[in-house]
Amino acid sequence: MKYDFSAIEKKWQDIWEARNVFAASDDYSKPKYYALVEFPYPSGQGLHVGHPRSYTALDIVARKRRLQGYNVLYPMGWDAFGLPTENYAIKNHIHPEIVTKQNVARFKSQLKSLGLSFDWNREINTTDPSYYKWTQWIFLQLFKKGLAYKKEMSVNWCTGCKVVLANEEVVNGVCERCGSEVVHRVKSQWMLKITEYAQRLIDDLDQVNYIERVKTSQRNWIGRSTGAQVDFGTTAGDTLTVFTTRPDTLFGATYMVIAPEHPYIQKWADRIQNMDAVKAYQEEAARKSDFERTELVKDKTGVMLEGVRGINPVNGKEIPIFISDYVLVTYGTGAIMAVPAHDTRDWEFAKKFGLPIIEVVKGGNVEQEAFTDCATGVMVNSGFLDGLSVEEAKVKIVDWLKEQGKGEPKVNYKLRDWVFSRQRYWGEPIPIIHCDHCGFVPVDESELPVRLPEVESYEPTGDGDSPLSAIDSWVNVTCPKCGRPAKRETDTMPQWAGSSWYFLRYCDPHNDKALASKEALNYWMPVDWYNGGMEHTTLHVLYSRFWHKFLYDIGVVNTPEPYAKRTSHGMILGENGEKMSKSRGNVVNPDDIIKEFGADTLRLYEMFIGDFEKAAPWSQSSIKGCKRFLERVYNLLEMRGAGDGYSKELESSFHKTIKKVSEDIEQLKFNTAIAAMMSLTNDIYSQGKVTDQELKTFILLLNPFAPHLTEEMWEQCGFGGMVTQQSWPEFDPAKCQDAQVEIVAQFCGKIKARLMVDADSSKEALLEAVKSCPEMKSLLEGKTIVKEVVVPGKLVNIVAK
C-alpha cells in the first residue's frame, strides 16, 4: 500500500478545520491545560525549520492532554510590531500593515501545513488596534501607579536602527538585532520601574518549575548583591556615600573613586584645582561607545581630584578621590571605596597610579595580586576587627557603622529600569499627552486605542524623533485635564510590549470590555507549560513576569506568576553544524521538506533529531529514516490479523512502550519515545501479525507525533470516530515486567555468563543459579569466595581468590 502523505495530510487538515476539532471549550467545569509556545514574529522570510521544533513538541503535549481528557488551550498569534517590517516598509514604500498582513498569511498557511493543533479561533495579532488597545491600557495603569516615568538619561543608541535600545538589547556593545555600534545619547525616555520588582522576580523563581538554566540566567541578570552603604566624609564637608560588598575591608580603603558623571564633580567645581583635566576626562568618557569601553577593560584610566579628599569613617584618615570610568554612575551610588589589596580592579588601578596597598585579610600576597578569597582569610591591620574571619568582620563592622550613623546594610541589583521608548513608527503609540500646564496627562481610557496615524514616510526624523512627530494633525490635541493646547507623545513602545501579556489575551481574545474576563483568566491561568528559546530568558520572559506581577498587584490576574513551567529547546543548525542563515547558504525551508517527505515525517524527524534541549545539526539523510518508519507503520495495516486484546508475545512490549512514551513526553525526551515506538514496530514485524487492540494502542501512542497518518489508519481500520476523540492508552505496571529476565554472572567484576531466570527469583536463588552454571563452576574451582554481590534482576558478582 502506498503511503500517499500529501493526500492524507490535506484530507485530515481539512477535516480538523471543518469540524473545529481543536477549539478550546469555554466550559470552565472541566480540568484545563494551557500549553503555550512563543508566537512568532512574522518575518518576510517565512517559517524556519527551527520554528516547528518548539511548536511540534508542545503540539505533542497538547494532543496527549486532549486524549487524557483535558480542556486544552493551545493558541497561536503574531508578534507583528517591529523593525524589520518597518525597514522593509521604508525601503519599498509599502505600509507596514500591508507587509504584516502578507507575512502573516504566509506564516499561517505554513503552520497549517504542519498539522499543528492550534485553536485558530483565538488567533491574535499585536498590531491589531483591538489588541494594542489593551497594551496601551496596561501602560496607563503602570503610569498611574508611578511605575512608568519619563527621564532625561543617557541611553543606548543604535547607530544602525536609529533607535534607543534597552540594556537587554545591547550585546557586547553592539545592537542585538542589527549588529551596529551602540553609542550613548542623552534623551528623555519613558522608563518602566522593573527594578521595583527585582526581589520578587528572584524570590518567586522558587515557586515555578523552570529548567535550571533559565532560573540561573534570570538570577544572574537581576544580579542581586548584598553589602553595605558606607558614608565617607570629605574635606569639602559633603558626605560621599559608597556601596560595598566587602565592608570588612574598610581599614584597607586607601582611596576612593567616583564615576565621571557623578554630580559632586559639578558641586565641587570651585574646590577642584585641576578642573581642566577632570573635564577633559569626563568628555573622553562620554565619547566612548559601549564597545570601546568593553574593549579597553584592562587598561585603567582616571584623574585624581586635587583639592578634595575623602575621610575614612573608621580611622579618620584622609584619602585621595579619583574619577574613573571603571566606576559606573548607574550602579550603587556611583562611588566606591577602593581596597586594592582585596579587589582586582582596585589593585590594577593602584599599581598604575602608585597608590598604597594595605593588607587587611591575611592569606595571600597582596604585592603580587589582589587577595579576594572570603572563605579562608583572617582580619589584620583592622583595629577592632583583627583576628576575626571575613564573615564575622562583615557583621561587626556593619553593626559598628549603624551605631555610628555612618552606614547600613544594603542590597543592590544589576537590573536597570526598562527603557520603554522607541522613536519609531511601527509600534504601539504611548498614550500620553504633554501639557505645559499639567505635565504628563494620560489619555482617557475611553479614548483607547490611540491609533497609529497614516504617514507619508516611516523614516525617523533627522534629530532622532519618531516619524509620528511630523504629523501635526495627530500630534496637536487639547489637554484632557485643562483643555489647553497640548501634544501627544510621539514615541512608540518597544517590540517587547505586546508580547508581555499576550498569553492573557488568548484566554478571552474577543473581549472588548477588558483585556480578558476575570472568569477566563481565573480558569486558564497560569500557563501550564511554556516552551521557547533561551534567547528570550532575560528579555521576554523577565519582562512578561514583571508585567504579570504588576497585573496581579492591581487585581487583574489571580496568579503571581504567569508560567508554571518553562522549558527551552535547542537550535536547529545547518547541515554543516553552523547556525542556519541566508549568508551561509545552509537554510532549510520547511515547505520543501513537507513537499518531499510530508508533515508527519518532518514533525517526527524534528523530535527524533536529538536531545530536545540541545542544538542539533540538520541531516537530510536521517530524515529518510523517519519516513521509512512511517511507511512501515502504515504497512502494519496489512498485518492485521485475528485475536482479541494483546498477543501473548507482545503484551509486555506494549505495556512497556505505553509507559515509556507516556513518561518521555513529560520529560521532553521525544527522541527516546520515538525510538521505543520504532522498537515496538520491529517487534511486531518479527511477529508478522498485529491484533486490533495492538493497532489501536499503537495508533494512539503515535498520534501526537504523526497525527495525519494515524487518523488515516484509524479510519481505514474502521475503529469508529476520530483518534482525537479517543483516550490515551493506560499501562499495567505488573505487565511491564517480563516473566523471565536475563541476568549477568560476573567473576571479579568481569562478565563470564548470561542466564535467564525468573523475574521474581530470590537473592539466594540467583546466587545458587550463578554458582551452578558451568562457566562459574570451573572458575570457582578450588578458590575461596571473598565477596558476593547480588542485584536482583540485573547481576550477580562473585569475588574469589
Added chain:
RNA sequence: GCCGCUGUGGUGGAAUCGGCAGACACACAAGACUUAAAAUCUUGGGAUGGCAACAUCGUACGGGUUCAAGUCCCGUCAGCGGCACCA
C-alpha cells in the same frame, strides 16, 4: 575573569539509583528479489589479536573511591552558552 552546560562508534544520539556501554536511527558492507537499478527485505559491525572459542583495550585526558564508574570525587584539556570594570 566569573557562572552554567557539554565531551560516548564513521554520523545523530541511548544508557532512573553506580550494575550487560553503544538502544533507536543514519551512513556503510554483504546477501535475497530484479535483465539491471531504485525501492524493499535479511544479515553484519567499537578497536586490537586470533580460523575460532576467547583474550585485551575502550565513554576527552591524568589520578582516586568501589566487588562494580560514561555515571561519584580531585586535577587537566577542549567546545558551547550566559554574564562581564556591577564595587
